[in-house]
Amino acid sequence: MTPRKTRDHKISREATKLVHGGSLRSDFQETSEALFLTQGYLYDTMEAAEARFKGDDPGFIYSRYSNPTVAMFEHRMALLEGAEAARATASGMAAVTAALMGQLRAGDHIVAARALFGSCLYVVEELLPRFGVESTLVDGTDLAQWRAAMRPNTKTLFLESPTNPTLEIIDIAGVAEIAREHGATLVVDNVFATPLMQHPLKLGADCVVYSATKHIDGQGRTLGGVILASEAFIAAHIHTLLRQTGPSLSPFNAWVMLKSLETLPLRVAAQTRSAEKIADFLSEHPRVERTLYPGRSDHPQHALAKRQMKGGGTLVTFEVKGGKPAAFKFANALSIIGISNNLGDAKSLVTHPATTTHQRLKPEARARLGIGDGMIRLSVGLEDVEDLIEDLDQAFGALEAGKRRAAE
Numbered sequence: 001m002t003p004r005k006t007r008d009h010k011i012s013r014e015a016t017k018l019v020h021g022g023s024l025r026s027d028f029q030e031t032s033e034a035l036f037l038t039q040g041y042l043y044d045t046m047e048a049a050e051a052r053f054k055g056d057d058p059g060f061i062y063s064r065y066s067n068p069t070v071a072m073f074e075h076r077m078a079l080l081e082g083a084e085a086a087r088a089t090a091s092g093m094a095a096v097t098a099a100l101m102g103q104l105r106a107g108d109h110i111v112a113a114r115a116l117f118g119s120c121l122y123v124v125e126e127l128l129p130r131f132g133v134e135s136t137l138v139d140g141t142d143l144a145q146w147r148a149a150m151r152p153n154t155k156t157l158f159l160e161s162p163t164n165p166t167l168e169i170i171d172i173a174g175v176a177e178i179a180r181e182h183g184a185t186l187v188v189d190n191v192f193a194t195p196l197m198q199h200p201l202k203l204g205a206d207c208v209v210y211s212a213t214k215h216i217d218g219q220g221r222t223l224g225g226v227i228l229a230s231e232a233f234i235a236a237h238i239h240t241l242l243r244q245t246g247p248s249l250s251p252f253n254a255w256v257m258l259k260s261l262e263t264l265p266l267r268v269a270a271q272t273r274s275a276e277k278i279a280d281f282l283s284e285h286p287r288v289e290r291t292l293y294p295g296r297s298d299h300p301q302h303a304l305a306k307r308q309m310k311g312g313g314t315l316v317t318f319e320v321k322g323g324k325p326a327a328f329k330f331a332n333a334l335s336i337i338g339i340s341n342n343l344g345d346a347k348s349l350v351t352h353p354a355t356t357t358h359q360r361l362k363p364e365a366r367a368r369l370g371i372g373d374g375m376i377r378l379s380v381g382l383e384d385v386e387d388l389i390e391d392l393d394q395a396f397g398a399l400e401a402g403k404r405r406a407a408e
């Protein structure tokens, strides 16, 4: 088979890249990208196998290394991100772990923003030190803290922005500058912004990682991850580590995600429009203590958000008055919006970070991150926004009913 490639150089705009970019067609000339559910590949002759292994023939060898469907997904992601190279992984955490462990050696030092996805925090705080890598956590929004944490052996900096769950914004260009001055790299977990709303590589980051489980799948089905960087970065730190340790993305999951990329701009735009409306609704609701949404002018870092993001994103975080009992009662009363720790799904989902994703942290650590007991993180889905607002409103109504009963 001689796979036919789409002529990528003719594709310049985002939506077109996401429909056509990276397509490899078999001799059947299928319109929709094929699912190559195969572990291995046949060689016509022993000489052909020898040439493949020598690298003289660029074809596929084994699906732990690469697979045509996975390659299409990687290629399309690289086009979207404007990266030279991409590698897909079995989950977002496999991408984060490889992006960090691939660069770090015993005796190195990493600086990371304290407000990290829970499992990322585990990798930085517990896993890396086991291998002799020291870590320092800083308030990511304070550039002076990043600067003060730098040491001669600091190899890499790591952050996510907006952060989970408080939706703080970190100045990516500012942190990238500090990394450059010290000869370190910057890795950005860009899940919350999605590849459509923020371009960390353009802001000076060296490597971008995604949990493709979130908006990229977008319909709550498969786990996956992606690492994007220059050819040189991937060759030096990622390529061999992934091949030899095997956190490969399954071709089936790659196929689901590849097809999902076709609709990513439509989905994220619709979810963002709804998130904006919901943030406005929540900010005026008497049962809400505060609403955090990077797209609103009352967000503490709105100016920075506007500078580095194209939109406010699909997540809204808010604090229900009355702490944990009120937050639980409110969430339990929701009928359309589900309770789940997941995000980026077509289905709207709420989570209570203090008792789920951030349960592992001590109360003081949660307080330092600004995670209150009444805090709810809402991932806005694709339902009609009026239905979502009505659902939120009736759930707040359940709190009022409770109060009335208590007063009677």
Ligand SMILES: *Cc1c(COP(=O)(O)O)cnc(C)c1O
Residues within 6 Å of the ligand: 091, 092, 093, 094, 096, 117, 119, 120, 160, 164, 189, 191, 192, 210, 211, 212, 213, 214, 223, 224, 225
């Ligand atoms: C979900 C998530 C991850 C981990 O991704 P998995 O696909 O669940 O392994 C990492 N970072 C952020 C910001 C996430 O939201």
